[in-house]
Each structure stands twice: as C-alpha cells, then as structure tokens.
Amino acid sequence: MTATPEPAPACPSPPAATAPPSADPPLWRDRRFVLLAAARTISVLGNGFARVALSFAVLALPGAGPGQLSLVLACQAVPQLVFILAGGVMADRMSRSRLMIVTDLVGAAAYAGLAAMVLTGHAPLMALCALAALAGTATALFSPAMDGVIPLLVPAGRLQRANGLLRVGMNSSMLLGLALSGVAVAVVGAGWALALNAVSFVVSALLVRGLRLPARARTGSSGWADLRDGWREFAGRQWLWVVVAQYSVVVAALNANAGVLGPLVAENELGGARSWSLIVAAQALGTITGAGLAARIRVRRPVLIAVLATFPLALPIALLAVRAPVPWIALAMFGSGIAADIFGVLWATTIQREVPEAALSRVSSYDWFGSLAFAPLGLLIAGPVAARTGVGPALAGCAALIVLVSAAALLSPQVRGLRAPGPAPTGEERDECEAERPR
Structure with missing residues (x-):
C-alpha cells in the first residue's frame, strides 16, 4: 500500500487592514x-x-x-x-x-x-x-x-x-x-x-x-432582556462557567485563610502581626512579579495554564496548617502571588478575546458575581469551623478544597482544549503561501 502524503497546512490569510506586529507602537x-x-x-x-x-x-x-x-x-x-x-x-x-x-x-x-x-x-x-x-x-x-x-x-x-x-x-x-x-x-x-x-x-x-x-448604540430591549442575553453568552461557554464555579470555591477558601485562619495562626504561633505582615507582603510582591511575567509569556492553551496556576495557591495554606517556619510560608506566598496574577492576566485576556464586545461587560459581571458569590461565606464559617475542628484542620481543609475543585475543572474538555489564536504570519510566510497558492 502506498502511503498518502499529508496535505500541507493551509496558509492563513492575514486579516484585512491589519498592520504587522512590528508596526504597532509600544x-x-x-x-x-x-x-x-x-x-x-x-x-x-x-x-x-x-x-x-x-x-x-x-x-x-x-x-x-x-x-x-x-x-x-x-x-x-x-x-x-x-x-x-x-x-x-x-x-x-x-x-x-x-x-x-x-x-x-x-x-x-x-x-x-x-x-x-x-x-x-x-x-x-x-x-x-x-x-x-x-x-x-x-x-x-x-x-x-x-x-x-x-x-x-x-x-x-x-x-x-x-x-x-x-x-x-x-x-x-x-x-x-x-x-x-x-x-x-x-x-x-x-x-x-x-x-x-x-x-x-x-x-x-x-x-x-x-x-x-x-456612546453605545441604543437598543429597544429591556435591562432584563439584556441580562438574559448576557447569561446565554456566559452559560454557552463551558470553559467560562466551569472556571467561575471553580473560583467561587477558591476565593471562599482564600478569604477564610486571609481574613480569619491565617491571622489566628500568626497571632498564636508565628510571632504575631509582624510575621503575618511579612507573609502578606511576600504575596503582594509575587503579584507584581506574576503580572510582569504574564505580560510576556505566550501560551497556546491559556485556560488550561490558568487553571494549573491555581494549584500553587494551596501550598502556603497547607504550610500554615503544619506551622512551617515563617520564611517558608512567605516564600510559598510569593509563589502563590505569581500564580494568581498569571491566572488573572490569562483569564481576563481569554474572556476579552472570546466574548463578543457587545456583551463583554455583562459576561464580566457574571464572572465577578460567580467568583465572589461564596466569598462572604468563607469569612462567616471560618471561625466556627476552626473552633470545632481546630485551626490546623480548618486550614488543611481550605488547601484541599482548592486542589480538589481545580482538579475537577480540568475534567472539562473546553478548559483543556481552548486555544489562543496563533500569531499573525510574517511577511516571508505570506510570500511563501502566495507563491504556493494555485493560480
């Protein structure tokens, strides 16, 4: 049997009236x-x-x-x-x-x-x-x-x-x-x-x-109709609602740690407010580093990388649960800050690319609403849970929740498979494609 050669990939056509990347000013x-x-x-x-x-x-x-x-x-x-x-x-x-x-x-x-x-x-x-x-x-x-x-x-x-x-x-x-x-x-x-x-x-x-x-073009629809249309845009994208559902739990766990459980451990066993300030400052420095890094990296599957970047958020909480030394916790918090802003940049960029501009703010509002829905609950139940089980087990539970819901998000085919658009072809690549194009 003679093998059939694979066809060459189709040459992409550049968008009309789009300047090459080098022509864009900083x-x-x-x-x-x-x-x-x-x-x-x-x-x-x-x-x-x-x-x-x-x-x-x-x-x-x-x-x-x-x-x-x-x-x-x-x-x-x-x-x-x-x-x-x-x-x-x-x-x-x-x-x-x-x-x-x-x-x-x-x-x-x-x-x-x-x-x-x-x-x-x-x-x-x-x-x-x-x-x-x-x-x-x-x-x-x-x-x-x-x-x-x-x-x-x-x-x-x-x-x-x-x-x-x-x-x-x-x-x-x-x-x-x-x-x-x-x-x-x-x-x-x-x-x-x-x-x-x-x-x-x-x-x-x-x-x-x-x-x-x-000003935006006025429509004859009501606010409720616009809200329903925004929900259809949101719910029609599996990768979107899956990650928002994931982050509703993640944010609740992070709030419980940052607002109640972490300060309790710091006050009772890690040296008080000074140690906690060092830990929080390390995370803040990490977010600056993470945002700068995220501005430069290029990934083909941004939602997958964003979800994977959620796992490091559990590490400093787990270290607090076992009363690790403050420098180790601060280092883990620095890493979690980097991961959090890599998530944030990739996530915001993907929504802006994939959602029609006319519905973007409504979809963004559903993202905000879902992500923050359980945030007050994390603060509300953290104290009673810690009083019943102890602060250490409560922290371990928060870390486990982050890992479990992040792993569950990876089960979504769209989370794993959504790809960012490839780079625009260079002038040389376009010339080669034009030469190969049938006349």
Missing part, C-alpha cells in the same frame, strides 16, 4: 492606554489608603469594637455582589468610559463624606454604613465597565500584554498604598487618609474623561 506611547493605566494606578493607591484608614476610623469611634467594624465593612462588601450584574448591563448599554467617570465621582463623594464625618467627630454608625454601601455600589458598577474598556483601546493581539502591564501598575500601587497607609493614619489621621482616597477618585475620573469613548 503601549506606553498610546495616549489612551496611558490615561487608563494612570487612572487605575492612582485609584488603587487611594484604595490602599482607605482599607486601613476606614478600619481605624471606625475603631476610633466612642464605644466601637469588632462588631461595629464588621458591620461597616459588610455594608461596603455586600453591594459589590448585589449590584455587579446591574453594572454589566449598564456598561453594555452606555459609554463605558462615561459610566466609569460617574462611578468614580460617586466613590469620591462617598469617601469625602466619610472623611468629613471622621474629621468633625460626628460619625453616626448608620451614616458610616450608608456611605460605605455607596462606595461599594460604585465599585460594583465600575468593575464590568473597566473590563469592557480594555478591548476598545488595545488590538486583540496585544490584550495579554496590556492586561499584564495594567496589573503591574495596580498591584504596585496597592502594595505602596498599604505600606504607606499606616504611616498616613499615624501622621495625619484616618480622616485625612480617607480624604486622600476621595481625591484619588476625582483624579481617576479626570483621566478617564480623556478616553472619550463613544
């Missing part, structure tokens, strides 16, 4: 990308201040304690989950940059109100809760719009690099904000630190205003 020379990156870096820096300042401001109130602090923080967190889907619908129905400006200004007003109450000494608990809820609502409406803006500014072939560079800036500013927030609170007080965050939102709004993205 992203840092793109004025609109720089404006967006600067807006996010400054806003995240202010949020780093606010995280610490709000807690100290509440605890400084007469008669305030952990219960009051939990109530204020819950009032900030719950709207982020409740209104995230509405944010997706709004971002797909209007100019995304305009929605970002409005929500930045709402956030500025909320933090300015909080700052004014703290500085004047008149800060009723219910008023603090109301302004914290307003700030959380602004965040919920902002996030899907932000996710949908990036593909409007950056060509598809450069999305991964853009997402990586944005995360480097945001992670660096968050680390700087957290590092300086304690100093700011000690030197100028919690009220002025909250005021600085309000100013950062105003600056962010002014920078986003320079994007000048056009």
Whole structure:
C-alpha cells in the first residue's frame, strides 16, 4: 500500500487592514492606554489608603469594637455582589468610559463624606454604613465597565500584554498604598487618609474623561432582556462557567485563610502581626512579579495554564496548617502571588478575546458575581469551623478544597482544549503561501 502524503497546512490569510506586529507602537506611547493605566494606578493607591484608614476610623469611634467594624465593612462588601450584574448591563448599554467617570465621582463623594464625618467627630454608625454601601455600589458598577474598556483601546493581539502591564501598575500601587497607609493614619489621621482616597477618585475620573469613548448604540430591549442575553453568552461557554464555579470555591477558601485562619495562626504561633505582615507582603510582591511575567509569556492553551496556576495557591495554606517556619510560608506566598496574577492576566485576556464586545461587560459581571458569590461565606464559617475542628484542620481543609475543585475543572474538555489564536504570519510566510497558492 502506498502511503498518502499529508496535505500541507493551509496558509492563513492575514486579516484585512491589519498592520504587522512590528508596526504597532509600544503601549506606553498610546495616549489612551496611558490615561487608563494612570487612572487605575492612582485609584488603587487611594484604595490602599482607605482599607486601613476606614478600619481605624471606625475603631476610633466612642464605644466601637469588632462588631461595629464588621458591620461597616459588610455594608461596603455586600453591594459589590448585589449590584455587579446591574453594572454589566449598564456598561453594555452606555459609554463605558462615561459610566466609569460617574462611578468614580460617586466613590469620591462617598469617601469625602466619610472623611468629613471622621474629621468633625460626628460619625453616626448608620451614616458610616450608608456611605460605605455607596462606595461599594460604585465599585460594583465600575468593575464590568473597566473590563469592557480594555478591548476598545488595545488590538486583540496585544490584550495579554496590556492586561499584564495594567496589573503591574495596580498591584504596585496597592502594595505602596498599604505600606504607606499606616504611616498616613499615624501622621495625619484616618480622616485625612480617607480624604486622600476621595481625591484619588476625582483624579481617576479626570483621566478617564480623556478616553472619550463613544456612546453605545441604543437598543429597544429591556435591562432584563439584556441580562438574559448576557447569561446565554456566559452559560454557552463551558470553559467560562466551569472556571467561575471553580473560583467561587477558591476565593471562599482564600478569604477564610486571609481574613480569619491565617491571622489566628500568626497571632498564636508565628510571632504575631509582624510575621503575618511579612507573609502578606511576600504575596503582594509575587503579584507584581506574576503580572510582569504574564505580560510576556505566550501560551497556546491559556485556560488550561490558568487553571494549573491555581494549584500553587494551596501550598502556603497547607504550610500554615503544619506551622512551617515563617520564611517558608512567605516564600510559598510569593509563589502563590505569581500564580494568581498569571491566572488573572490569562483569564481576563481569554474572556476579552472570546466574548463578543457587545456583551463583554455583562459576561464580566457574571464572572465577578460567580467568583465572589461564596466569598462572604468563607469569612462567616471560618471561625466556627476552626473552633470545632481546630485551626490546623480548618486550614488543611481550605488547601484541599482548592486542589480538589481545580482538579475537577480540568475534567472539562473546553478548559483543556481552548486555544489562543496563533500569531499573525510574517511577511516571508505570506510570500511563501502566495507563491504556493494555485493560480
């Protein structure tokens, strides 16, 4: 029998009116990308201040304690989950940059109100809760719009690099904000630190205003119909809902560790707050490194690599469970920070490439909603579980959950098989294909 030769692979046709990669200027020379990156870096820096300042401001109130602090923080967190889907619908129905400006200004007003109450000494608990809820609502409406803006500014072939560079800036500013927030609170007080965050939102709004993205075409459909269409886009992609379901459990386990179980171990057996600060700082440094690395790597199966990058998140939790030395835990946390941002960049880029731009913010809102759905539950049950089983077994359970749900996600054929688009052919390759093409 004579073997039939395999046909040569078909020559790809370059997209119409697409310049070769070398013709694209660096992203840092793109004025609109720089404006967006600067807006996010400054806003995240202010949020780093606010995280610490709000807690100290509440605890400084007469008669305030952990219960009051939990109530204020819950009032900030719950709207982020409740209104995230509405944010997706709004971002797909209007100019995304305009929605970002409005929500930045709402956030500025909320933090300015909080700052004014703290500085004047008149800060009723219910008023603090109301302004914290307003700030959380602004965040919920902002996030899907932000996710949908990036593909409007950056060509598809450069999305991964853009997402990586944005995360480097945001992670660096968050680390700087957290590092300086304690100093700011000690030197100028919690009220002025909250005021600085309000100013950062105003600056962010002014920078986003320079994007000048056009208004979106109006449709005759209702918001509920748009929400249903977004759900169909989300549910119709197995790789998407499988990984979101995975991360709903992963985020709950991470929250339980970061918010309750890790600090308990550090306080009782690892030397207290100083050791825990070292561990958390190592993770923050890892996220900066991971985002920079993710901006450069090229992978053919991005969702598969993203899910595999989830497994290292269990290692520092397991080391905490067995009371490993602090340097080992910090090193594992550094590695988990790298892995977390490799996941984040690959995941965001894949969604932006695979989901139609017209539905991108709604799909992003379902992603946010699903990923955060169990986050409060992780904080809620961590303490009671640790009291019943011990902190060590509770930590071991969190690590096991991350490993098990990540392994389960790998069972999905689409998670394993979804491929990123290949690079555009070079001029030489196109010439060769043209010469071989039948006349």
